[in-house]
Amino acid sequence: MTFTRTLLITGGMGFIGSNLVRVLRRERPGWRLINLDALTYAGHTVTLDDLRDDPGHVFVRADITDPDALRHVFDTFQPDGVFHLAAESHVDRSIDAPLAFVRTNVEGTVHLLQQARQAWGDRRDVRFVHVSTDEVFGDLGPDDPPFSEDTPYHPQSPYAASKAAADHMARAWAHTFALPVVITSCTNNYGPAQLPEKLLPVVITRALRQEPVPVYGQGLNVRDWLFVEDHALALLAAFERGQPGRTYGIGGEREVRNIDLVHATLDAVDQHLHRPPGHSRPLVRFVTDRPGHDRRYAMNIDRARRELGWTPSTTLEDGLQRTVAWYLHHTAWIDAVTSPEHRDFQTRWYQHRDAPPQDAP
Numbered sequence: 001m002t003f004t005r006t007l008l009i010t011g012g013m014g015f016i017g018s019n020l021v022r023v024l025r026r027e028r029p030g031w032r033l034i035n036l037d038a039l040t041y042a043g044h045t046v047t048l049d050d051l052r053d054d055p056g057h058v059f060v061r062a063d064i065t066d067p068d069a070l071r072h073v074f075d076t077f078q079p080d081g082v083f084h085l086a087a088e089s090h091v092d093r094s095i096d097a098p099l100a101f102v103r104t105n106v107e108g109t110v111h112l113l114q115q116a117r118q119a120w121g122d123r124r125d126v127r128f129v130h131v132s133t134d135e136v137f138g139d140l141g142p143d144d145p146p147f148s149e150d151t152p153y154h155p156q157s158p159y160a161a162s163k164a165a166a167d168h169m170a171r172a173w174a175h176t177f178a179l180p181v182v183i184t185s186c187t188n189n190y191g192p193a194q195l196p197e198k199l200l201p202v203v204i205t206r207a208l209r210q211e212p213v214p215v216y217g218q219g220l221n222v223r224d225w226l227f228v229e230d231h232a233l234a235l236l237a238a239f240e241r242g243q244p245g246r247t248y249g250i251g252g253e254r255e256v257r258n259i260d261l262v263h264a265t266l267d268a269v270d271q272h273l274h275r276p277p278g279h280s281r282p283l284v285r286f287v288t289d290r291p292g293h294d295r296r297y298a299m300n301i302d303r304a305r306r307e308l309g310w311t312p313s314t315t316l317e318d319g320l321q322r323t324v325a326w327y328l329h330h331t332a333w334i335d336a337v338t339s340p341e342h343r344d345f346q347t348r349w350y351q352h353r354d355a356p357p358q359d360a361p
């Protein structure tokens with residue numbers, strides 16, 4: 001089969017990366033996707049097992065901090081674009097072990113920018129889509145307007161600081177070397193194949209097993225939620241229509257307090273399992289808060305709407321139903337990614353989850 005384009009996706013065995021692979025195979029079947037992933041605790045080939053024999057999906061196990069491996073991949077596959085998602089992505093881990101975040105998110109991004117620059121030279125028909133987060137802007141008070149692309153950077157967690165540093169590097173490569181970089185700043189994603197260390201899959205997997213559901217602090221922090229497929233479509237739009245050097249805010253325009261989202265998710269699990277309404281709500285435990293816990297994130301998405309022609313299409317209600325249904329039908333996946341060799345993330349890293357309950361608000 002001949003392919004019209006070759007795209008390199010880093011972190012393609014992770015949550016958003018694997019969903020992006022699926023969306024691109026569906027939306028752009030003529031593209032060959034090179035999925036480069038180091039398979040850290042967060043990356044699992046089982047997630048894309050069904051694409052193992054797909055000629056349009058080539059998996060390469062490599063680390064973005066290894067310049068020789070990156071050079072080899074660029075030489076071998078000659079990609080026409082990069083979707084850069086490989087990262088250490090979990091705030092709680094960044095509090096316990098920040099250096100891995102500096103290595104992968106900052107150093108790894110620089111290695112990748114360098115390789116792209118060397119491989120592409122003066123080519124301008126290529127794009128380097130650098131996938132980032134709204135967390136680089138800090139947090140919002142209850143009455144503040146959402147972040148925009150012009151909001152000054154003010155990262156507050158080690159994760160956010162490492163992503164902010166990576167964004168600065170990407171912009172520097174765009175400015176200094178005219179590398180055609182497009183940056184996206186997205187709000188919280190949810191959907192299929194997210195590791196059970198992030199809020200939604202923690203709630204779903206614990207509700208399935210009728211285990212306590214940890215809610216940090218009083219559950220009053222607010223996040224803006226976007227269904228992961230909508231994010232993948234935004235990345236495709238940014239690749240095809242994004243202007244080099246420009247940043248695009250991406251989000252769901254759907255802000256929710258954690259406790260309300262937890263209740264809605266528990267209710268959706270109960271509904272799917274034909275349990276009585278409200279059955280799982282008593283599982284909620286208010287546990288010691290995350291240190292420096294950002295209060296609220298939200299992103300203005302007017303620019304993406306206007307310039308990329310992108311808009312979120314899945315409502316939170318529909319997305320939650322689809323997500324819960326996915327987890328209920330993929331218990332083997334949950335078992336695989338939480339198998340003993342990966343289980344340390346549940347036991348060793350987050351002691352505060354098991355702290356004594358606090359009074360409910």
Ligand code: NAD
Nearest residue numbers: 011013014015016038039040042043063064086087089189
């Ligand atoms: P994830 O942790 O699920 O996946 C990360 C993937 O990167 C894993 O497959 C892992 O094996 C791989 N990886 C990690 N270090 C690597 C390295 N050194 N070399 C090669 N591969 C490596 O993360 P995710 O939630 O899918 O996030 C993907 C990207 O999107 C990240 O850059 C993240 O900052 C960004 N983002 C995430 C969200 C969200 O809500 N999850 C929101 C906005 C932006």
Ligand code: TYD
Nearest residue numbers: 091188197198199202214215216221223258
């Ligand atoms: P998370 O999924 O870790 O994303 P982020 O920290 O990048 O926003 O957490 C989402 C929100 O849910 C955040 O405010 C922390 C909170 N949270 C809990 O209350 N309990 C949990 O077990 C987890 C993982 C998160």
